[in-house]
Amino acid sequence: MPAFDEMHGFGQGVRPAYRTIQAWLDSSDPENLKRLQKEAEFLFRRIGITFAVYGDAEAEERIIPFDIVPRVLTGSEWATLSRGLTQRVTALNRFLADVYGAGDIVRAGIVPADLVYQNPAFRPEMVGLKLPHDVYVQIAGIDIIRTDDKDFYVLEDNARTPSGVSYMLENRDVQMRLCPDLFAETRIQPVDNYPDELLASLRSLAPISAPAEPTVVLMTPGPLNSAYYEHSFLADKLGVELVEGRDLYVLDQVVYMRTTRGPKRVDVIYRRIDDDFLDPMVFRPDSVLGIPGLISAYRAGNVTLANAVGTGVADDKAIYTYMPEIVRFYLGEEPILKNVPTWRCREPDSLRYVLDHLPELVVKEVQGSGGYGMLVGPKSTKEQIETFRARLVADPDGFIAQPTLALSTSPTFVGEGIAPRHIDLRPFVLTGADKVRIVPGGLTRVALKDGSLVVNSSQGGGTKDTWIIEDPADSAPPSAGLSQSQSQAGG
């Protein structure tokens, strides 16, 4: 069966949300589209939106391809998503406060103790530490997919240092420059208030000891990092300093930055650097990117880190399989967003099933990210499957498996014309002291290769502008009954 298409559904004609797009595509000849695509690439290159691909020295700076055909969601689809995202991220934060605090969920037997406390991302330094308003994940990127017009599934929670939001913002800018007429015909929810919302969230979580106007900085590993462009872009939009470790130092458990006017106290660090590199005195001693003494200042409550240290224990793929129970446990609600059915290879029955069905399944490393180290069964050769089988048998705890989902497709310009390509969506969820903020939309990623299901930019994925539009007058009412039972396969 062909995948669900965002524009054509299962082939029953154009869905109302896509009428404007349809009319635009119908009236544009391929040459015109090709010209727009070229212009888009030129704009991105000039602005300097480049992306370094690890392990690829030749293409040190490469742009993530931008597709000129926007992806559209209706207001009511977004309303569902938005409620689901708020619920999910609230549960993630409650989970983190619990596992670094009382540990109720483990004692209740909902999540196995070893998955939490033996988890490499679990940070003993965080135990017993009280964070402002118990917020651990100030910025989350939740990867969402769908396979029909009813349900949204969470593919992955990103609770460490999710990236991509600069593309959400730049894609809108470029799309508006390329197709001003489209924007005149459709009312699209703006995204450009994201930096304001982010700053408001970050400030609301400053330490109690901070002044009324806390000093926020964005910390980057430096220009060689693959997301450096995004770091500098965001710092600029936020109006905060873009710092590296060497710009900061700690004195008497207070963090200062070196400025041309002398030392200046820092209250909130939006850090885009992994836990391991934050403080060579506590984590990796060989890290030259971090700030010696940072964790002592953190534990003294003199600085806020966003996201908090040790959030990785919540977005791990093994914990992921428990998310429906985690939502129910803390919030007493049914999850609004579904989980993709997942086999935990650590459980012997599941492992047996997975080993028997490798050619049909997607197998992922529990600790992996960015589309590295995964097996897409149907797209792999016999050798690749056998190599993976050996790894799986050697370390079953390190893997989970999921069915190969028919991710929805969206019309995409592919050189010769328009063709369907698989997509996902990463909305960005901000948690402050007062509330959860979500800018309507997110980053739509698209697998540009025909038939490919891997949307990661490191693996040949591209991006699209994402539109949340008012519900078309004659669109179907939003699907009722969002309380589906979570498929927890395996076991």
Add this chain to the structure above:
Amino acid sequence: MLSRHADSLYWLARYVERAENTARLIEAATRLSATPIIADGGRNEWEMAVDGTGTLDRFHEQHDEATQRTVVDYLAFSSANPSSIRSCLDIARANARSVRTALTMDMWETINSGWMETRGVNSPNLTRQELSDFLSRVKELSLRFDGSAYRTMLRNDAYYFLRLGTLIERADFTARVLALKADVLDPTRPSLGGSADYFQWSWILRSVSALTSYHWVYRDNLKPNLVAEFLILKAEMPRSLVSCYENIMINLDSLSRDYGRQGASQRKARMLLSQLQDTTLSGLFAIGLKEFLERFILDNASLGDTIAEQYLG
């Protein structure tokens, strides 16, 4: 602002200015090489061009002979020369990338697109036309960078550090070009005869892009003492030493006003500026032009160090 950002801005500006200056040196040498005179104690115009960048020793480590081919390669494209145009633009862009937040979009686009456009050019076997196009693009990059800074940047410390980088580099270059030809500018020296003097003097002015403005200011033929006066003491000439220092002072004063504090940089610059302002043409030649310029180059470098110590560390 972050000290590291101030440092990157300062060096970004210096390297852009250096790239432009080097492009002008190559242009001036190309022009001189088309004239019939080769008379400077056996030094040819290509060796002079290298000397103008103060890296003659390094050049001779890599090349025996200074020819158009070796010098253009060394000054424009060599990655072994940290001050080649290619190296300057690479370093400038790396600095720009690390201070993206302190640059306006226009400035970043200028640096980034200029870097991309010139990156592909690197054969030492370029035709004259191709070389000339390349040099024009480099000059254009620098002009657009200056212009976009002037038109789009907030007037705050970031702007002042950027300007300081440009001005210190510019003063250094003017002084070096003059020092190179200090002997032919000595009015008591016997003439080389014919049009030889004219080519030497005009080479100096061309290297700092000042030939036309000389005529506007003096409405006279080229005279060696006036060339020296023009590039050292004339405040209306933007590449003259005195003009560079007037502007260095303005930017340092703006900084100390904003920061509420004077420091060693302000004191040192004020002293150097008043020395320049008190100097007369006859005084210059009495000290000895070459000695004067060599001391200036050292003083100017030392002001750079003082600024780094006070603000950029």
